[in-house]
Amino acid sequence: MRKLQMAKLAVVADEETVSYFKMIGVKRSFAVHSVEDAAKRIGELSSDQDVAVIITTEKIAEELHALLQQISMTRLYPLIVAIPDKKGPIPRKVDPIADLLKRTVGVEIKVQ
Template sequence: MKSSIAVIADPDTVTGFKLGGIKTGYPVEDMNKAKTRLEELFKQDFSIIITTEKIGDELRETIDKLTRTSTLPMIIEVPDKTGPSERATDPIGELIKRVIGVEMVK
């Protein structure tokens, strides 16, 4: 697997990542299209898929199903232009715990 990164997010977030040098970006505004695109990207040759927290929250079941059996590609959730979401759990902390077996303590 080559080290490549894809972004699936709202158009503004995708544009920001493209300006930062990420070449592969898919703007979506509909959760059904976001789910379909995420499933397609997961089957391709990406090491990291970046999405927004809002998409991550909406597609939590799909993300959990896809990442349950594989550590790559990693799905990283970032805040969108409206800022961070209030969350009961920390997906990045859960990812670290799953991948390297260490729980991050605040």
């Protein structure tokens, strides 16, 4: 019988965003200063079997769209979640949740 373990959460973002997550106790919080740093750190974390969720900012997710999509399509975990930074949400033409549902379930959901 497999022993159950608590999955881990990681954050890869700008210094300010990371500081908030550190304040609430997220130990795996990494401040990055470039897209290259973010790509490297997310790549490392996505290979870690213990990491179930990686939180990053929308700005980083937009820059690393191809990498994040590759990770999402080839692995069940980690789930990568993009959150707004201090400047607020980035206007989008496509809802990422609706897009994920369309790709995984094959059904397009429209909300009016």
